[in-house]
Amino acid sequence: MCMNVLAYGETKAGEKFKFWTRTTSVSQHGGAMQIESPIAKGQVLQLMNEYNLKKALARVVSLRIGKEGEVIAAFEFVQGGERFWNMTFPASGARGFRKPMPRGTKTS
Secondary structure: OOOOOEEEEEEOOEEEEEEEEEEEEEEEEEEEEEOOOOOOOOOEEEEOOOOOEEEEEEEEEEEEEOOOOOEEEEEEEEEOOOOOOOOOOOOOOOOOOOOOOOOOOOOO
16 A cells, blocks of 8 residues: 655764655555665654654664665554554454355356
8 A cells, every 4th residue: 555654864874864755565563665765774763644644653674676676665663653554454364354155156
């Protein structure tokens, strides 16, 4: 799911950064987003959700190169992640709903 977020913080060298980006994935524990600044694994940054203006503190847990050469950072919430996305997620291990098939229906 794509969500617009503002990411800001400070690099390990002490340089401040701030940029708007989009997530490529979200979960109740964090997500993944495209990044423009030199961010390192383990770095903590602030996020602000454009939709509801909620803020959260997040830690970068991994970095990878996307399909089009962009850098994708996976992150986990450290503080303030509750209801950051303003949505409800299914419980871990939950199965999706299935429509029962009428009796006597043949499957191929």
